[in-house]
Amino acid sequence: MAIFVDSDTRIIIQGITGTQGSYHAKKMLEYGAGLVGGTSPGKGGQVVEGVPVFDMVAEARDAVGAQASMILVPAVGVYDAGVEAIEAGLELVVIITEHVPVHDAMRLVGLAKRRGVRLIGPNTIGVISPGLSKVGIMPGYIYSRGPVGIVSRSGTLTHEVSSNLTFRGIGQSTCVGIGGDPIIGTTFIDVLAALRDDPETKVVVLIGEIGGAAEERAAAYIKDTAYPKPVVAFIAGQTAPPEKRMGHAGAIVQGSAGTAASKIMALTEAGVVVSPTLDTVLDEVKRTLA
Amino acid sequence: MKLIEKDGKEVFQRFGIPVPLGRLVRDPEAAAAAAAALGGRAVVKAQVLTGKRGKAGAVRLVDSAEQASQAAAGIIGLNLGGEQVETILVEERLEIARELYAGITLDPGRGTAVLIFSVRGGMDIEEVAATAPEAVVTMPFDEVEPVRRHTLYAMAKQAGLHGSELVVVVDVLFRLMRVFEDMDATTAEINPLVITAAGKAIAADAKLVIDDSALFRHKDLIPTKTEGLGELEKAAQQAGVAYVPLPGGDVGVIAGGAGLALATMDTVSSMRGRPADFLDVGGGVSVDRMAASMRIVANTPGVKGILVNVFGGINNCELMAKGVLKAIDEAHIDLPVVVKMRGHSQEEGWALLEAAGFEVIKTGTTGDAVRLMLRKIGERTEAHGDLR
Numbered sequence: 001m002a003i004f005v006d007s008d009t010r011i012i013i014q015g016i017t018g019t020q021g022s023y024h025a026k027k028m029l030e031y032g033a034g035l036v037g038g039t040s041p042g043k044g045g046q047v048v049e050g051v052p053v054f055d056m057v058a059e060a061r062d063a064v065g066a067q068a069s070m071i072l073v074p075a076v077g078v079y080d081a082g083v084e085a086i087e088a089g090l091e092l093v094v095i096i097t098e099h100v101p102v103h104d105a106m107r108l109v110g111l112a113k114r115r116g117v118r119l120i121g122p123n124t125i126g127v128i129s130p131g132l133s134k135v136g137i138m139p140g141y142i143y144s145r146g147p148v149g150i151v152s153r154s155g156t157l158t159h160e161v162s163s164n165l166t167f168r169g170i171g172q173s174t175c176v177g178i179g180g181d182p183i184i185g186t187t188f189i190d191v192l193a194a195l196r197d198d199p200e201t202k203v204v205v206l207i208g209e210i211g212g213a214a215e216e217r218a219a220a221y222i223k224d225t226a227y228p229k230p231v232v233a234f235i236a237g238q239t240a241p242p243e244k245r246m247g248h249a250g251a252i253v254q255g256s257a258g259t260a261a262s263k264i265m266a267l268t269e270a271g272v273v274v275s276p277t278l279d280t281v282l283d284e285v286k287r288t289l290a
Numbered sequence: 291m292k293l294i295e296k297d298g299k300e301v302f303q304r305f306g307i308p309v310p311l312g313r314l315v316r317d318p319e320a321a322a323a324a325a326a327a328l329g330g331r332a333v334v335k336a337q338v339l340t341g342k343r344g345k346a347g348a349v350r351l352v353d354s355a356e357q358a359s360q361a362a363a364g365i366i367g368l369n370l371g372g373e374q375v376e377t378i379l380v381e382e383r384l385e386i387a388r389e390l391y392a393g394i395t396l397d398p399g400r401g402t403a404v405l406i407f408s409v410r411g412g413m414d415i416e417e418v419a420a421t422a423p424e425a426v427v428t429m430p431f432d433e434v435e436p437v438r439r440h441t442l443y444a445m446a447k448q449a450g451l452h453g454s455e456l457v458v459v460v461d462v463l464f465r466l467m468r469v470f471e472d473m474d475a476t477t478a479e480i481n482p483l484v485i486t487a488a489g490k491a492i493a494a495d496a497k498l499v500i501d502d503s504a505l506f507r508h509k510d511l512i513p514t515k516t517e518g519l520g521e522l523e524k525a526a527q528q529a530g531v532a533y534v535p536l537p538g539g540d541v542g543v544i545a546g547g548a549g550l551a552l553a554t555m556d557t558v559s560s561m562r563g564r565p566a567d568f569l570d571v572g573g574g575v576s577v578d579r580m581a582a583s584m585r586i587v588a589n590t591p592g593v594k595g596i597l598v599n600v601f602g603g604i605n606n607c608e609l610m611a612k613g614v615l616k617a618i619d620e621a622h623i624d625l626p627v628v629v630k631m632r633g634h635s636q637e638e639g640w641a642l643l644e645a646a647g648f649e650v651i652k653t654g655t656t657g658d659a660v661r662l663m664l665r666k667i668g669e670r671t672e673a674h675g676d677l678r
Contacts, residue, residue, distance in 0.1 A: 020574070020604070027634070075503065096604070098573050101504035102396065103433060103474050109401045110432030125603055137604050139633035154549020159601040160656060163632060167653045180548060182398045182476075209549045212398050237552035239559040240568070241536065277560050278553045279657035 002129030003149075003174045003194040003201075004092060004118065005068065009133055012066040013038040014057065014081045015073035016048050020096075024072060024137050025049045031140040033133040036064040057088040068092035070126060070135050078122060079104035086117045094135045095121035095179075105183045112185055119185025124177040125155035136177070138162075146171020148285060149195040151188055152207035153180050153214065157236060157278070161205060164282050170289070173201040180209075188218035196229060203230045203288045205281060206272070210237035210260050219266035231272045232284045235260045291500045294337040294515050296379050298496030301473060301511075307465045307480075308492045312381030314514065317366070318359040324380035325358030331383045334361040336368060336375040339517055346370050351383065377514065384492060388455075389482035391415050391426075392463055393497075394470040402430040403470065407463065409450050411482035425449075433471055439464055458491040459483070473511075474504030522586050529582035532570040535590050539566030541663060542587035542625075546571050546600035546610075550656075554599045557660045563667075566593045573604035580613020581620070588623045595626040595667040599656055602633025611639035615646055626666035630659035 005011075011028070015021040016038025026049045028035045037052045037060045044055035054060040057069065069085045071078060071094065078100045085093045086108070093112065095105075100122040112119035120127060126136020131145035138155075142163035148170060152158040155177045162172055176191045178184055188206060195201045208215040215235065222231060238260040264274050273288065275281040293301070299309040313324040314337065325332040336348035343349050348368055350361040358380060368375045389412035397404040408426045410418045419426045427449045431437050442460045451459055462483060470478040479497040486492060500508060519527065526533035532548065536555075541563045545551035548570045555565040567590050571583050587596050600610055610631065617623060630651035631639055643650050651659045 076506065099503040101474055101507070102476060102501045103471065103504065106396070106402060107433050110434040113401075114434065139602055139636075142632060152549070154547055154553075155603060156545070156547030156550035156601045157553055159603060159633065160550060160553070163653070164655050182396055183401050184398075185401070187401075207549070209552055214398065217399055234553070236549045236556060238556050239565070240552055240555060277657065278557055279655045282655075 001173070001198050001200045002132055003191075003198050004120075004127050004176065005129050005133050005135050005174070007032075007034065007132040009068050009092070009135070010034050010036045010065045011068045011070065011133070011135055012036060012057070012060045012064070014069050014071045014085065016040055016051075016053055017043050017046065018072060021072045022048050024070070025051065027137075027140070028134065031134055033135070036066060057084045057090065061088050061090065066090060068135050069094065071095045071097060073097065075099045075101070079108065082108040082119070083111060086111050086115050086119070090117065092118045092120070092135065094124065094126045095119070096124060096126060096137055098123040100181065102181065102183050105181060109183055109185050120176065121179040121184060123181045124179035125158060127174065127176045129174045130172050142166055143175065144171035146173065147200060147202035147289065148172045148205055149198065149201035149203070150175040150205045150207070151191040151195070152177055153209055154207060154236065155180075157207045157234075160278065161207060161234075161281055164279075165285065168282060170285060173198060182212060188214055189221045192218060192221060192227065196227065201229065203232060203285060205285060206231055206233040208233065208235045208263055210235070210240055210263070211258050213258065215263040216266045219263075219270040219272065222272060223270035230288045232275060232281060232288060233267045233272045234275045234278060234281050235263045236278070291502055291505060291513065292339045292517070293498045293500070293513055294339060294377070295335065295496050296337055297514050298498035299493065301469060301498060302493050302496055305465045305469045305472070307462055307469070308490060309496070310382040310384060310492060310494065312379050314377055314379055315362065316377055318362040321362030321378060321380050322355040322359035325352060326355040328380070328382050330354045332358055333381045333383050334358055334365060335379045335381065336365050336370065337377045337379055337515065338370050338373045338375060339515060340371055340373055343370065348375065373518070384484050384494060385487035386484050387487050387489075388485040390459065390485065391418070391481045392466055392483045393477070393479035393481065394466060394475070395477045395479075397430060400430050402432040405429045405431065405445070405463065405467065407445060407449055415481060437467055454489055455485060458485075458489070462491045462493070469498070473498070474501045474507060475499060476501050522589060525582065525586050526569070529579050529586070531572055531579065531583050531586070532568070533586060534568040536565055536567055538592065539564040540592050540594040540667065542566050542590060542593040542596040544569045544571060544583050544587055544596060544598045544600070546575070546605055550599060550601075554597065554656055554660070557656050558597075561657075561660055561664060563660065563664050566590050571600065571605070575605045575610055575613070577609050577613040577616055580610050581617040584614055584617030584623060585621050588617070588621065588625060593625065594670065595628070595663050596623075597659060597663045598627065598629040598631070599659060600631050602631070602635055602639070605633070606635045607631050607633055607639030608635040608642065611642040615642060626663070626670055628659055628663045628666065630654065630656065
């Protein structure tokens with residue numbers, strides 16, 4: 001079992017003819033992911049890494065049964081690409097691109113909610129169910145199959161924790177980068193809810209960082225639902241100098257949340273094991289699995 | 291990008307939000323002339339991006355051109371939270387009947403924007419929200435469908451407005467939502483939103499922050515003042531990397547991804563080292579961007595060694611290794627360098643670095659890399675001590 005993506009998922013890349021698109025098409029195929037095509041307006045009929053290119057997502061859906069899309073177009077084109085994927089009725093849309101205007105992200109998140117589409121990102125490495133498939137840009141070999149579910153705001157911290165686990169013989173069920181932007185589709189809570197029902201996942205690693213209040217909300221969810229699986233957390237930025245605050249309007253929504261201390265306290269009170277350093281996440285996971 | 295009050299008000303005005311008459315000046319003589327043009331009665335306000343103005347005496351009421359000149363002389367050059375006052379706004383004084391609050395910002399918890407309104411303006415809105423939550427009304431929206439004017443009427447009525455006040459205030463709220471959406475703002479705030487004795491609604495202040503990722507859509511927006519950046523910060527901006535120098539540190543940090551950069555700093559601190567900077571190289575790193583990052587960190591005051599902690603995910607290890615070596619070669623960086631790198635094209639990257647004599651952390655943790663870095667800095671410092 002895995003969440004969000006498995007070996008049957010039929011995937012396309014939007015922007016497959018670009019430098020990043022064609023490179024990651026090759027990497028996904030090498031990994032054994034179910035990449036069945038890609039899109040690039042005006043390039044329909046071409047072939048990239050052996051898979052067909054379409055002008056439009058709806059054509060890829062009809063011709064090759066696309067269910068999931070990985071968006072790798074430049075930030076300026078993400079809104080249009082996202083709307084197209086959502087309105088074509090795909091089940092999963094993953095936006096890898098960084099520096100997407102936040103209003104564009106908000107409109108996409110709103111549209112995906114109304115249509116019942118799972119949107120992941122923007123600004124994410126994507127999602128990988130090691131050994132089965134990936135809709136993401138992560139180097140596959142530093143991930144391995146096993147009992148640890150990972151959810152993270154930071155892509156490279158997901159690589160770090162997964163590779164540290166993999167090199168020491170501990171695999172992962174599914175790893176989800178939810179993205180580092182203020183407005184994102186799939187949240188910590190969405191992933192925690194999915195991993196709760198995944199029988200293969202025995203322990204969840206939650207990787208957060210300073211700023212915002214997403215970790216505090218995850219802590220409240222874990223506490224309120226008496227979350228049935230052990231959760232190990234790490235918060236990056238414990239020694240960072242305090243953030244500059246934006247206007248009052250921002251502070252009123254976030255309250256006093258946002259500091260590492262606030263997040264660590266909320267998670268600890270929810271029964272989560274908070275690892276003091278990045279390296280000790282390994283020890284805490286090992287102890288939990290023992 | 292934060293805008294000073296006057297720039298924010300000019301945007302407001304473009305969208306039809308009433309603002310007081312006013313002029314931006316840079317010296318006492320011009321302040322006197324501006325006040326005289328307003329009939330002498332005026333407000334003199336420091337134009338800064340970050341500092342608090344009220345308590346620092348950087349907003350003053352004057353009754354004559356002479357007083358305006360004196361007030362300007364007293365405000366120009368003030369240091370407000372590290373920011374030097376260079377420009378001031380001389381503005382019409384409003385006949386205030388009531389002060390309201392209107393603000394729009396992002397609500398990451400809901401994944402939406404949120405409009406916040408209160409009839410208790412002019413003071414700290416956080417305090418109002420904490421002490422009298424019933425005085426603050428909020429409305430989430432996500433721009434998928436347009437917000438209707440009648441929805442805003444309902445909201446303003448709930449907050450206690452009626453009659454002609456209801457109409458003039460809702461018109462401002464409606465236009466503020468247009469500012470927020472069309473200008474790609476992350477914050478658009480009016481505090482106070484003044485109701486004058488004559489019953490008009492006027493934005494007496496303006497706080498406007500534009501999403502940096504959307505500036506490509508607003509090339510016509512030329513701010514009067516931008517945040518003061520040091521030489522290295524400017525170089526970082528030009529290279530497209532996120533960089534914050536940390537005074538008092540000696541371990542230079544270059545990482546891929548903000549989370550890993552923060553965690554690397556934390557790891558340095560946990561081993562009793564002192565990080566000298568935060569630098570996130572971002573995605574799609576080129577040889578030149580990596581080389582620029584190396585130069586920026588090497589030139590950061592106090593740096594005794596550089597730790598590079600990156601992954602080949604959206605980036606490529608071979609290109610990043612070439613960038614590290616290019617900087618060392620061309621900028622003659624003579625500092626201990628430790629590289630932890632794995633992911634796409636790692637074999638090529640490792641081979642280049644090892645051929646140049648660098649120790650590479652391949653499967654070790656960030657902790658292993660930091661330990662090695664601190665040891666190398668220690669060895670170098672000792673060697674220099676011996677020479678002395």
